[in-house]
Amino acid sequence: MQPLRQQGAATEDFSRLLDRVHEISRDVVMASARDVDRDARFPSEGIGALKELKLLSAYVPSELGGMGLDVVQIAKICEVLGQYDGSVAMIYAMHQIQVACLVHHGLGSSDLRTYLQQLVQQQRLIASATTEVGTGGDLRSSVCAIDIREGRFQLVKKAPVISYGAHADDIMATCRRSVDAPASDQVMVLARKDSYTLEPISGWDTLGFRGTCSSGFVLTASGSAEQVLAIPFAEILSQTMHPYSHIVWGSLWLGIATDAVNHARGFVREEARRNPSIPPTSSLRLAEVSSVLQGMRNNIAVAVTDYRRMLADGQHDVFSGFGFAIRTNNLKLASSTLIVDIVSRALLICGISGYRNDSRFSLCRHLRDAYGAALMVNNDRIMNHNATMLLTQREG
Amino acid sequence: MYADKVRDILTQHGRLSSPVDQLQDTSDLYNAGLTSLATVGLMLALEEQFNIEFPDNMLSRKTFASIEFIVDAVQKLVDK
Numbered sequence: 076m077q078p079l080r081q082q083g084a085a086t087e088d089f090s091r092l093l094d095r096v097h098e099i100s101r102d103v104v105m106a107s108a109r110d111v112d113r114d115a116r117f118p119s120e121g122i123g124a125l126k127e128l129k130l131l132s133a134y135v136p137s138e139l140g141g142m143g144l145d146v147v148q149i150a151k152i153c154e155v156l157g158q159y160d161g162s163v164a165m166i167y168a169m170h171q172i173q174v175a176c177l178v179h180h181g182l183g184s185s186d187l188r189t190y191l192q193q194l195v196q197q198q199r200l201i202a203s204a205t206t207e208v209g210t211g212g213d214l215r216s217s218v219c220a221i222d223i224r225e226g227r228f229q230l231v232k233k234a235p236v237i238s239y240g241a242h243a244d245d246i247m248a249t250c251r252r253s254v255d256a257p258a259s260d261q262v263m264v265l266a267r268k269d270s271y272t273l274e275p276i277s278g279w280d281t282l283g284f285r286g287t288c289s290s291g292f293v294l295t296a297s298g299s300a301e302q303v304l305a306i307p308f309a310e311i312l313s314q315t316m317h318p319y320s321h322i323v324w325g326s327l328w329l330g331i332a333t334d335a336v337n338h339a340r341g342f343v344r345e346e347a348r349r350n351p352s353i354p355p356t357s358s359l360r361l362a363e364v365s366s367v368l369q370g371m372r373n374n375i376a377v378a379v380t381d382y383r384r385m386l387a388d389g390q391h392d393v394f395s396g397f398g399f400a401i402r403t404n405n406l407k408l409a410s411s412t413l414i415v416d417i418v419s420r421a422l423l424i425c426g427i428s429g430y431r432n433d434s435r436f437s438l439c440r441h442l443r444d445a446y447g448a449a450l451m452v453n454n455d456r457i458m459n460h461n462a463t464m465l466l467t468q469r470e471g
Numbered sequence: 472m473y474a475d476k477v478r479d480i481l482t483q484h485g486r487l488s489s490p491v492d493q494l495q496d497t498s499d500l501y502n503a504g505l506t507s508l509a510t511v512g513l514m515l516a517l518e519e520q521f522n523i524e525f526p527d528n529m530l531s532r533k534t535f536a537s538i539e540f541i542v543d544a545v546q547k548l549v550d551k
Contacts, residue, residue, distance in 0.1 A: 257488035
């Protein structure tokens with residue numbers, strides 16, 4: 076991977092952009108959030124509003140027409156969206172992970188450069204087919220294999236989950252490098268909507284993140300061999316997909332947690348107003364949760380600025396080192412645990428008003444979404460990996 | 472001189488998808504099914520066998536990429 080010359084938007088421009096994100100989130104995303112959650116339907120209004128702001132190509136370098144934002148700025152957008160609707164934020168974050176894989180590893184292919192320009196013009200939404208029926212949730216092994224002949228590829232993948240698969244414009248999939256490659260020798264390929272079909276195999280009726288519509292499908296795709304990323308998926312994973320995922324997910328979970336604490340803040344203030352001379356008991360709980368939230372925020376801030384620096388340095392060895400993988404996993408373990416902790420504390424503060432679906436202090440959707448965090452890449456699997464990798468670490 | 476022992480350890484701990492005796496010293500072990508997590512067991516067994524310690528800066532993907540690279544690394548650490 077070349078050092079990434081993503082300068083990011085200037086502070087003033089970015090702060091104006093964030094104001095716009097807040098605006099569309101209030102007007103469009105939040106307006107449909109309840110409906111999206113109840114019906115487990117795709118948030119087309121919210122994603123449509125993000126497309127109007129050209130936010131789907133926010134991470135595409137400016138020389139290809141994108142905004143050229145850096146990872147810190149992308150993470151901030153995910154956090155803001157998380158304050159309004161976890162599903163919209165999750166869809167946006169997952170799309171950005173795919174964009175980052177293309178931007179970090181696909182610029183050497185003229186087909187993929189052209190694709191990124193189309194992404195800017197058409198604001199195409201990219202989904203991901205990484206897990207597979209038969210691999211037990213292990214991203215690093217594939218059953219399906221890509222078949223490349225005379226410059227064309229063919230692929231059939233049975234994916235138990237493709238988030239917003241039916242609503243995406245394109246899909247990035249992992250598979251074995253060739254029909255005779257071992258399960259761990261994988262590549263990543265971009266499948267274009269005009270040359271794939273999706274056959275549904277399961278639905279998506281879940282506790283939370285209901286709007287992500289993460290149903291299962293059999294993906295049958297073909298296309299130009301140029302759409303296969305040239306470097307092994309193992310490297311794409313360690314340099315981009317793994318750190319980028321846990322940063323943008325952590326950031327949107329932080330957004331959900333922040334909004335829950337804002338609800339609690341509003342609730343405590345109303346209580347305090349009724350009896351201004353004595354601070355309500357709940358204000359103590361608010362002080363407590365605000366400190367936990369700050370810890371979560373700082374943890375993510377350190378991880379994302381570290382990662383931005385590493386991208387700028389472009390040193391391969393640091394990415395493939397166990398130390399970085401362990402820190403990235405720790406970020407995921409901490410933020411997915413803290414979101415539940417923080418929303419639960421906020422619920423205790425808001426009491427029955429938070430427990431109700433029909434109150435302006437309702438925290439029901441926050442809490443249901445929060446419990447998904449530990450499961451998307453199960454924390455036990457992550458902890459097992461860390462337990463193994465820690466055997467190599469003498470310090471740190 | 473370490474290649475035979477390295478091959479034994481690879482057979483036991485590498486969790487490769489192809490038999491080690493069919494691999495050249497220069498074959499890419501990741502193409503033969505080696506994963507990053509399996510390199511941990513490999514590292515521990517090499518440390519035990521040769522009474523060495525891999526410093527953090529040698530624990531990269533490249534160190535375990537082929538039998539030749541592993542032998543080089545072992546040689547370097549034994550000579551230390």
